[in-house]
Amino acid sequence: MSRKPIIAGNWKMNKTLLEAQEFVDAVKDNIPSSELVDTVIGAPALFLAPMAYSSRGTDLKLSAQNSFWENSGAFTGENSPAAIADLGVQYIIIGHSERREYFHETDEDINKKAKAIIANGLTPILCCGETLETFEAGKTAEWVEGQITAGLKDLTPEQVSNLVIAYEPIWAIGTGKSATSEIADETCGVVRATVEKLYGSEVADKVRIQYGGSVKPENVDEYMSKENIDGALVGGASLEAESFLALLNFVK
Numbered sequence: 575m576s577r578k579p580i581i582a583g584n585w586k587m588n589k590t591l592l593e594a595q596e597f598v599d600a601v602k603d604n605i606p607s608s609e610l611v612d613t614v615i616g617a618p619a620l621f622l623a624p625m626a627y628s629s630r631g632t633d634l635k636l637s638a639q640n641s642f643w644e645n646s647g648a649f650t651g652e653n654s655p656a657a658i659a660d661l662g663v664q665y666i667i668i669g670h671s672e673r674r675e676y677f678h679e680t681d682e683d684i685n686k687k688a689k690a691i692i693a694n695g696l697t698p699i700l701c702c703g704e705t706l707e708t709f710e711a712g713k714t715a716e717w718v719e720g721q722i723t724a725g726l727k728d729l730t731p732e733q734v735s736n737l738v739i740a741y742e743p744i745w746a747i748g749t750g751k752s753a754t755s756e757i758a759d760e761t762c763g764v765v766r767a768t769v770e771k772l773y774g775s776e777v778a779d780k781v782r783i784q785y786g787g788s789v790k791p792e793n794v795d796e797y798m799s800k801e802n803i804d805g806a807l808v809g810g811a812s813l814e815a816e817s818f819l820a821l822l823n824f825v826k
């Protein structure tokens with residue numbers, strides 16, 4: 575089974591609108607065909623409408639970094655998956671460790687978001703990953719299995735086969751200390767085995783799993799050569815056009 579690679583930048587809370595637009599102008603005509611790789615930028619919600627407009631007709635796809643689980647209503651400050659879908663955005667990152675930590679998101683919240691995102695025709699990028707303490711205690715597999723099982727609760731096999739899961743060890747995020755490709759592959763393998771246990775081997779063969787945590791142009795090839803790693807979710811190295819484009823050089 576060959577899975578199409580997916581490289582996604584997660585800009586987090588960075589850039590102004592002008593900087594975002596300059597980035598789109600610099601990359602949109604220089605990325606590989608979407609027949610070979612899905613190339614995605616996860617931008618702050620404020621920039622998604624203008625970025626969708628200026629990247630229309632190109633191979634650049636967009637992601638939100640979060641959404642609420644209701645489509646409308648009295649939820650001050652939130653963005654609905656329906657409104658995000660309407661912009662022409664295709665992905666929404668959910669359950670990033672920064673949202674779990676600073677905004678107290680639970681697995682139950684994340685599962686509700688996954689369902690709402692799928693119901694609106696978008697693809698969730700569901701994040702999981704352990705703290706340094708859990709890693710050092712040798713409990714990574716158990717932890718990640720728990721997060722994935724809770725995050726996917728009540729989804730159908732078809733829904734799960736189309737989604738993207740990102741394994742991001744918290745100790746490797748923004749630290750420059752990436753997980754070795756062996757560790758990353760092993761834990762992405764745990765994610766795939768969890769999907770297999772819950773949904774069977776056909777779904778597990780189809781679901782795309784990214785590694786994230788200090789991925790850079792210099793180490794992306796190594797991760798992409800691993801059996802269970804289908805892509806990368808990239809923070810720091812996705813912020814500059816040159817470095818973002820260099821992440822895509824593994825596509826020959």
Ligand SMILES: O=C(CO)COP(=O)(O)O
Nearest residue numbers: 584747748787788809810
């Ligand atoms: O959190 C990340 C992407 O979601 C990873 O960030 P860095 O690539 O900056 O380590």
